[in-house]
Amino acid sequence: MEITIKINGRMVSVEVSDDVAECYDQGRRKAENLSHEKRRHWDDREFDEYIVAAEGLLPYQPTPEDIVCQRETLALLLSILDTCTTIQRERFLLYALYDYTYDEIGLLYGCSKSAVRDSIEAVRKKFQNFFLD
Numbered sequence: 001m002e003i004t005i006k007i008n009g010r011m012v013s014v015e016v017s018d019d020v021a022e023c024y025d026q027g028r029r030k031a032e033n034l035s036h037e038k039r040r041h042w043d044d045r046e047f048d049e050y051i052v053a054a055e056g057l058l059p060y061q062p063t064p065e066d067i068v069c070q071r072e073t074l075a076l077l078l079s080i081l082d083t084c085t086t087i088q089r090e091r092f093l094l095y096a097l098y099d100y101t102y103d104e105i106g107l108l109y110g111c112s113k114s115a116v117r118d119s120i121e122a123v124r125k126k127f128q129n130f131f132l133d
Contacts, residue, residue: 092123
């Protein structure tokens, strides 16, 4: 199948397989649809959120600076958790990340509810002391 493409400002006819021609045509139609949607949006007419979602554009895309800050914060939080005992860290993570109750954690570790609460409060105090100082 023969298609016409633009190379360096010059229109060139190229012989390609049917699969390549179909992909090229789909890409051309997709670009045309997006261009049309952008014009509608810029003219203060409706904007079709479905097309944005279908094209894979996310509402939030972190910048490289955001990613670096997130990684630094995660490393900081993990370093604070490393100062805790293994039991404290495990109980805190079960409570904070997995929504276990004090009773459920107590059953897992074979201890009382107050012992679990004390472990979790000790970790919380370490975080508070670090961030308030």
